[in-house]
Amino acid sequence: MKHLVFVDSSVLGLRAMEYAKERGDAVTLLWSPHYDFMHSPASRERARAVADRAIEVEDLRDPRAALRALCAEGIDPDGIDGVLATLHMLAEPAARLAELVGARGPSPKAIAAARDKAACRRTLDEHGLPNLRFAEVTEAGAALAAAADIGYPVVVKPVFGVGKNVTTFAHSAQDIELHFAQTQARLAELEHGFTVELDDRYVVEEVAVGPLYSVEVATDGTTYTALTSVRRKVGLDNPVLELGSTVPCGLPPAAERALGDYAVDVCRALGLDLGLFHVEVIGTADGFRLVEVNPRIAGGTVPEVIRAATGRSLFEVLVDLYEGEPLSPEPFPVVTAASHTFLAAAEDCVVRADLPADWFEAFRPRLHSGSSSIGPGSRLLGMEGNTTTYGVVRVVAEDTARAEAACTELREEIADRLGFPMVPVAPALPVAPALPAASTHPAAPALPEARS
Structure with missing residues (x-):
């Protein structure tokens, strides 16, 4: 039996806690009301019920405060086997707490390097890995100069944190000026748990053109496996x-292996040495280019579509790694194609008042899984980020094309039923013609100094 400490959780992250209990582990949950927005009331209560001990900590970003809370509850730090987090904003505090108590956890320096988008790109350059042109800025003037040097369009995004709601796809100087003019207003709309880790630094980077992929990379410190793309x-x-x-x-197959190898190379270069890491990559005409590394398990609905297609759970792999189990070098086998799409409004709207309350049930027979929070007369915000989605539909089929086609058809029918337009989805882009050959490294390279 192991003793695992979870530094808060998400709704899906509960599955890691439940699996740890099924394995016979002792589970301690450190939680803060600052992250209640990641839960429903029922899932927050469920998290406390699953844990053997649930300890409230006001500031989970302070590992010493977390340690004091553990000791106050009579927990011997020497008896803790692993400390882990499933939330992006708590990945680094969890790693620092693990280091503080001598428990299993990833390198805090590596987590910091991955979370800092500018430091991450500098690391890629230092290791000779394919990269995008970028600049780190703090104000509009420097951003305008960087964009002029890189060439429009550019993406402007926060150096730290989950910054989708303060990210701008800029086609012109006016877009950049508007980004900085509206920053404070956009930040004011975010939860404290998001904004507390943001500072005044932004990355301006070139726009990579091509299909977007994510790779779930697992490592036990010796073996690195691209579990699925x-x-x-x-x-x-x-x-x-x-x-x-x-x-x-x-x-x-050859291109997918190259994609996985590139994601593994990025994780090795950063020094990420324990856990699951969510690596986002674009396949350009010149090869794969990193979007960003999230130094934690995939969030949102990604674990669900992976489970639907493979029958495997990322959360189980995560717990096994923190228990000290060796990692298999084999990727997840795909047993069926799975695809999902979000229900998101193209603009602010009000749902038709005569919509039956149980309207979603008519679509369930055609779904693998899904849900919706949309009811008659609901006021919906036009999609600006991950927090303005109102449901998901997920299907399985014989292959990728059929799964995506079925998903698109369902979404269009739902839009007609609700009476408002959904955010249009870009068509699947063709496979980039120039993909890099696979590469391997016998050991992770030395990690450069990272700003934390």
Whole structure:
């Protein structure tokens, strides 16, 4: 039996806690009301019920405060085997707490390097890995100069944190000026748990053109495995908006291996040495280019589409790693194609008042799984990020093309039923013609100094 400490959780992250209990582990949950927005009331209560001990900590970003809370409850730090987090904003505090108590956890320096988008790109350059042109800025003037040097369009996004709601796809100087003019207002709309980790730094980077993928990379510190590759759906007019996912990713086998190798190389270069890491990559005409590394398990609905396609759970792999189990070098086998898409309004709207309350049930027979929070007369915000989606539909089929086609058909029918337009999804782009050959490294390279 192991003793695992979870530094808060998400709704899906509960599955990791439940699996740990099924394995016979002792589970301690450190939680803060600052992250209640990641839960429904029922899931927050469920998290406390699953844990053997649930301890409230006001500031989970302070590992010493977390340690004091553990000791106050009579927990011997020497008896803790692993400390883990499933939330992006708590990945680094969890790693630092693990280091503080001598428990299993990833390198805090590596987590910091991955979370800092500018430091991450500098690391890729230092290791000679294919990269995008970028600049780190703090104000509009420097951003305008960087964009002029890189060439429009560019993406402007926060250096730290989950910044989808303060990210701009800029086609012109006016877009950049508007980004900085509206920053404070956009930040004011976010939860404290998001904004507390943001600072005044932004990355301006070139726009990589091609299909978007994500790769779930697992490592036990010795073996690195690209467990699965996912094709991501994005907005037609705004590619920053993520609208769904598909497994398998649609690449030929050799190209998918090259994609996985590139994601592994990125994780090795950063020094990420324990856990599951969500790596987002675009397949350009010149090869694969990193979008960003999220140094934690995939969030949102990605674990669900992977489970639907493979029958395997990312959360179980995560717990096994923190228990000290060796990692298999084999990727997840795909047993069927799975695709999902979000229900997201193209603009602010009000749902028709005569909509039956149980309207979604008519679509369930055609779904693998899904849900909706849309009811008659609901006021919906036009999609600006991951927090303005109102449901998901997920299907399985014989292959990627059929799964995506079925998903698209369902979404269009739902839009007609609700009486408002959904955010248009960009069509699947063709496979980039020039893909890099697979590469391997015998050991992770030395990690450069990272700003934390």
